[in-house]
Every structure is written in structure tokens, then in C-alpha cells.
Amino acid sequence: MKKRIITLGEVMLRLSTPGHQRFINSTSFDAVYGGAEANVAVSLANWGYSVAHVSALPSHEIGQAAKNSLQFAGVDTSYIPTCSGRMGTYFLENGAMQRGSKIIYDRFDSVFVKYDFSGLDWEQIFAGADWFHWTGITPAVSATAAAVCKQAVQAASKLGIKISADINYRRNLWQYGKSPMEIMPELIKPSHLIIAGLTDFENCMGIQTERYEEACQAAKTVCPNLAYVSTTTRKSISASENRLKGKLWNTKSMLKSKAYSMTHLVDRIGGGDAFMAGLIYGLLTRGDEEAIEFATAASVLKHSIPGDANFVAVEEVDHLIKGENIGKLLR
DSSP states (O other), X not given: OOOEEEEEOOOEEEEXXXXXXXXXXXXXXXXXXXXXXXXXXXXXXXXXXXXXXXXXXXXXXXXXXXXXXXXXXXXXXXXXXXESSBOOEEEEEOOBTTBOOEEEEEOTTBHHHHOOOTTOOHHHHTTTOOEEEEETHHHHHOHHHHHHHHHHHHHHHHTTOEEEEEOOOOGGGOOSSOOHHHHHHHHHTTOSEEEOOHHHHHHHHOOOOSOHHHHHHHHHHHOTTOOEEEEEEEEESSSSEEEEEEEEEOSSOEEEXXXXXXXXXXXXXXXXXXXXXXXHHHHHXXXXXXXXHHHHHHHHHHTTSSSSSOOOOHHHHHHHHHTOSTTOOXX
């Protein structure tokens, strides 16, 4: 039977300057739709899973276009209500060479940020589900978003569904009077899989250490269901060239993927979401070592694709892992 996965989070309009133009001299913007959790949903749907995304969108044409983009990717949008209001938006200026990329957010008071999700039937949403994914972005944007995230986590935990949390601490988002330490530890506690770096551990779980494996072990002491902790290590030589590798702690050992050198980056937005989706896919279908290799390779390929979502096939990821057909013209 096909695995069913539920994701929760805001879907945003992304407006990018064409090519590598700067904000101040661009006369047009390219529009796509995405968001951390929605990007994960799109990848997993593309790889054959039954995926439903929970969110809220404006009841106008832009909101419908965002919903259409998810439906086109095969994501179930039955749990995305609409109402009057504004669309969360962000602007992207792609860097090049030694000039870094820039993002400007315009998501304050969006429909998702203030929507009352209290009428959702989480038992019905999670019926037949195998996995639930959320990120630290959702509880950071508003008290109402934190509340719906808590409802979802509690329902998934009660039903015995595996939960993954990309902690994703973003300091500038926590503006509604609560600190991450007041909200995040309770949400993270039921997790089966955590994506986190040392900064995330410190600010969202109060774990302070310079050793990553020590942080993983500390997280396990407060998360009884925790089976995996993962992160990526990125070295930015320039905006156009990065190096990437992944690691996965499975409570017994720290597994590391091979390192990739990525030159002439096309778009790095969504690379972490591609890694997250690849890790979920890998852990559901393969062994631990294969899972971290798949996740890292999926993220690497995302850097070659414009937009937020990672439209690559499983076979393409496997080819990269094996070093086959790299950069070749296939016909």
C-alpha cells in the first residue's frame, strides 16, 4: 500500500529577479510558489507517495494559483481552506560569484498567520497516515500557527504516527511575544526524526555544546521516540560554488554521506527541503546509510533547478549517488 504523508505549513508566493539582476534595477519578477513544508510535500508526491498538505490561502486568484501548483505536483489540497486576506510573499535576488543572494520577506498578517484552524478534524486528516512533517517556521510566525502545529503534533503522536521536525530556528520570525524555548521543546518531544544544527539545538531545546553527537545524545534524553538526528554541512566558496555533505545519527553511530562540490549553482532555495524529503524517502525505503546518501544527492540536484521545489526522479538521484550519467545528454 502507498505510504501516506501529511505536511503542515504556509505556502508562499516567491518573486525572483530574472537571472542575477538586483532588486534595485529589476523591472520584472518571476513568480513561483513554495514554502519549506510544501516543498517537502512536492518532492514526496513526485516520488510516488500519497501526500496531503495542510495550510490556508487567500480566496482570490493568487491563492488559487498557489493551490493549483500543489495539485499539479500531485499534492492533496483538500485541507487548505481559503478566506479573504493576503498571501505571504518573499522576494529573492539570486547572487553570483562573490555577491551573495538576498531574501526580503513580506509575510506579516497573511491568511496562514492568522487563520483559525480549530475546526480541523485531525483524526480524519491523519486517517491512514504513516508520517507527519512540520518545521520550526510554523510555530514562529504567530500564536495561532503555533497552536495548530501543537494540535497536529499531539494528534499524530496519539495515533502513533512517525513525526519529523526540521527545527529551522529563524530569529527574526519570533515576533509575537513568545520565545522558542516557551514553544518548541514540547513540540519537538514526540519526534522520530529531527533535522537540526547546533544553533537550532541551543535556541529551541536549550542544548549547548560544540560537539554535534553530544547534542544528538542530549536530544534523545528528552525525546523518547527519537530514532534519528540529521543535518547538512555546507561550505560556501561563493554564491556560485558550494560544497555539501550530510550526516545522520541513528542513536548508535554517526553516518556521513560523500561530499559534493556544486559549481555554477542555479538556485539554492529549497535545498534543505529537498534534503528533508530525501531523508524521509530514504528512511521509508532503504537502510540508514543509503538514506543519508539519497537525501544529500537529492539536495545537490535541487541546486540545479530553478524555483522552490525539487522536480527530480528517484532514478536521477540514484544515478548521482552511483556517479552515473552525470551531466550527460540523455536521449
